[in-house]
Amino acid sequence: MQTEIIISGFGGQGTLYAGQLLAYAAMDEGKQVTWIPSYGPEMRGGTANCTVVISDEEIGSPTVLYPKAVLAMNLPSLDKYEPLMATGGILIVNESMVNRVPTRKDIRAIMVPANTIAQELGNERVSNMVMMGALLKALPLLPEGAIERALAAHTAERHKRLMGTNIEALKKGMAYA
Amino acid sequence: MAKELIKGNIAVAETALRVGLVSYFGYPITPQTELLEHLSARMPDLGRAFVQAESELGAINMVYGAACTGHRTMTSSSSPGISLMMEGISYISGTELPAVIVNVVRGGPGLGNIAPSQGDYNQMVHGGGHGEYHLLVLAPASVQEAVELTALAFDLAEKYRTIVAIMMDGSLGQMMEPAELPPFVPLREEVPDWAVKAIPGKPRVVLSSINIDPPAQERFNLRNELKWQKIRRDEVRFREYYLEDAEYVVVGYGTVGRIALSAVRTAREKGIKVGLLRPITLKPFPVEAVERLVPQAKAFLVTEANNGMMLDDIRGLVKGLKPVEFYGRMGGVLPYPDEILDAIEALVKGPLTLEGDPRDRWLAVLEQKIGVGV
Numbered sequence: 361m362q363t364e365i366i367i368s369g370f371g372g373q374g375t376l377y378a379g380q381l382l383a384y385a386a387m388d389e390g391k392q393v394t395w396i397p398s399y400g401p402e403m404r405g406g407t408a409n410c411t412v413v414i415s416d417e418e419i420g421s422p423t424v425l426y427p428k429a430v431l432a433m434n435l436p437s438l439d440k441y442e443p444l445m446a447t448g449g450i451l452i453v454n455e456s457m458v459n460r461v462p463t464r465k466d467i468r469a470i471m472v473p474a475n476t477i478a479q480e481l482g483n484e485r486v487s488n489m490v491m492m493g494a495l496l497k498a499l500p501l502l503p504e505g506a507i508e509r510a511l512a513a514h515t516a517e518r519h520k521r522l523m524g525t526n527i528e529a530l531k532k533g534m535a536y537a
Numbered sequence: 538m539a540k541e542l543i544k545g546n547i548a549v550a551e552t553a554l555r556v557g558l559v560s561y562f563g564y565p566i567t568p569q570t571e572l573l574e575h576l577s578a579r580m581p582d583l584g585r586a587f588v589q590a591e592s593e594l595g596a597i598n599m600v601y602g603a604a605c606t607g608h609r610t611m612t613s614s615s616s617p618g619i620s621l622m623m624e625g626i627s628y629i630s631g632t633e634l635p636a637v638i639v640n641v642v643r644g645g646p647g648l649g650n651i652a653p654s655q656g657d658y659n660q661m662v663h664g665g666g667h668g669e670y671h672l673l674v675l676a677p678a679s680v681q682e683a684v685e686l687t688a689l690a691f692d693l694a695e696k697y698r699t700i701v702a703i704m705m706d707g708s709l710g711q712m713m714e715p716a717e718l719p720p721f722v723p724l725r726e727e728v729p730d731w732a733v734k735a736i737p738g739k740p741r742v743v744l745s746s747i748n749i750d751p752p753a754q755e756r757f758n759l760r761n762e763l764k765w766q767k768i769r770r771d772e773v774r775f776r777e778y779y780l781e782d783a784e785y786v787v788v789g790y791g792t793v794g795r796i797a798l799s800a801v802r803t804a805r806e807k808g809i810k811v812g813l814l815r816p817i818t819l820k821p822f823p824v825e826a827v828e829r830l831v832p833q834a835k836a837f838l839v840t841e842a843n844n845g846m847m848l849d850d851i852r853g854l855v856k857g858l859k860p861v862e863f864y865g866r867m868g869g870v871l872p873y874p875d876e877i878l879d880a881i882e883a884l885v886k887g888p889l890t891l892e893g894d895p896r897d898r899w900l901a902v903l904e905q906k907i908g909v910g911v
Contacts, residue, residue, distance in 0.1 A: 420799030
């Protein structure tokens with residue numbers, strides 16, 4: 361059983377960090393996991409994305425052409441990855457940053473106003489965690505509580521004051537899936 | 538020890554420290570820089586020597602000097618920087634000194650780009666510097682393997698008094714995976730007999746690559762070749778996947794090797810009897826592992842992130858007895874598993890041929906796929 365997740369957005373939206381947190385959670389649950397930042401011409405557009413592969417066996421390719429799940433944090437990411445998604449995949453869209461809904465019918469799309477929710481929580485930077493919450497609810501990749509445990513275990517001391525807001529953001533996101 | 542989620546570059550750097558790296562000399566270049574950065578942060582605290590040299594030429598010659606002391610030393614760079622080091626690599630080899638060099642290969646030729654590539658295969662495996670010398674070349678495919686091969690690299694370098702090169706690519710350098718790092722070992726106190734000691738009253742040791750007398754140079758080279766014979770016999774490493782009943786054999790190393798593993802698994806699900814040979818030592822090359830597969834194979838598929846460099850080595854070993862086809866991407870582009878799967882299915886579909894050049898058939902496929910802007 362293998363799942364590939366692409367997390368894509370503008371630089372500064374916390375896409376790489378969200379992916380790392382997911383990878384930590386997977387590792388702590390004893391899964392095989394790879395995290396790889398984007399390498400390719402798409403870097404020129406100022407986008408930042410990463411691919412996380414979670415598996416029960418030795419992982420082959422750390423990148424995939426047709427991902428099973430995508431967190432699209434902005435419109436260029438939605439435009440790029442919607443057509444590439446595997447049939448039956450889960451597409452989480454940051455409704456705050458796009459002007460359209462996904463058109464494919466063979467995937468499950470979930471619209472999450474991640475920026476708005478993050479602002480309500482008092483910190484726009486946790487929009488990535490709102491999106492992550494929606495993903496983990498829609499796709500039971502990890503046991504309940506795994507991501508929260510990873511947050512507690514792998515957050516540097518100086519950042520721990522943000523943990524409460526991050527966990528709130530995860531919960532808000534889960535409510536959308 | 539617990540596993541850590543760690544980037545390839547940092548895992549190599551930290552492993553080197555833990556197995557007793559005394560000095561490091563380097564110059565920043567993407568996609569290798571985290572390796573140097575990590576050492577710059579750690580080595581002063583440990584009382585060890587980190588030097589950011591003025592250039593890659595400076596760095597490799599500092600490694601040359603440090604290697605003369607018999608302590609563990611290394612440098613790291615990426616393709617253009619490694620090209621600059623070639624002179625020093627030849628001199629270090631000509632002086633028979635142990636050193637570790639990490640090449641986190643990027644897209645080229647020229648300044649190229651910072652994306653992952655295997656375009657330095659020929660430079661690392663078949664030379665690049667002048668004169669008769671051999672490097673041991675290790676090609677990890679995962680962060681854990683990079684850790685293990687870094688520790689091994691220092692042991693092999695000292696065992697054979699040779700340079701051991703670790704050839705990674707930008708994606709392995711940047712990728713994070715869980716890995717278990719080795720424990721810290723205390724620095725070794727004693728140095729080998731051959732090392733310069735600069736201790737008053739002790740016999741003077743002169744280390745040099747100058748051999749002005751050709752017969753003396755020839756004897757040195759012969760000794761090196763005989764040593765290499767032993768390395769070829771004793772130090773070959775590779776991994777095999779699904780090869781027992783394989784009719785089709787994919788050969789790939791490093792990151793492309795693991796990408797090929799995904800393709801092979803999908804092909805197996807489709808009922809295709811295909812397996813993967815993943816060389817871990819690119820030099821010494823797993824010659825016998827390839828030769829053993831020739832009788833059972835209907836065809837070979839070589840896959841690389843370059844224009845078919847290992848392809849020539851595989852063709853040399855298969856000796857025209859079975860078809861060898863090729864699929865590669867170049868210039869900093871990695872193949873996706875689906876592309877390698879297409880190439881496997883093309884083998885199965887046939888027709889297979891021993892005629893012509895597999896490169897011509899690959900170029901036709903690639904031109905169809907990506908076109909060429911004229």
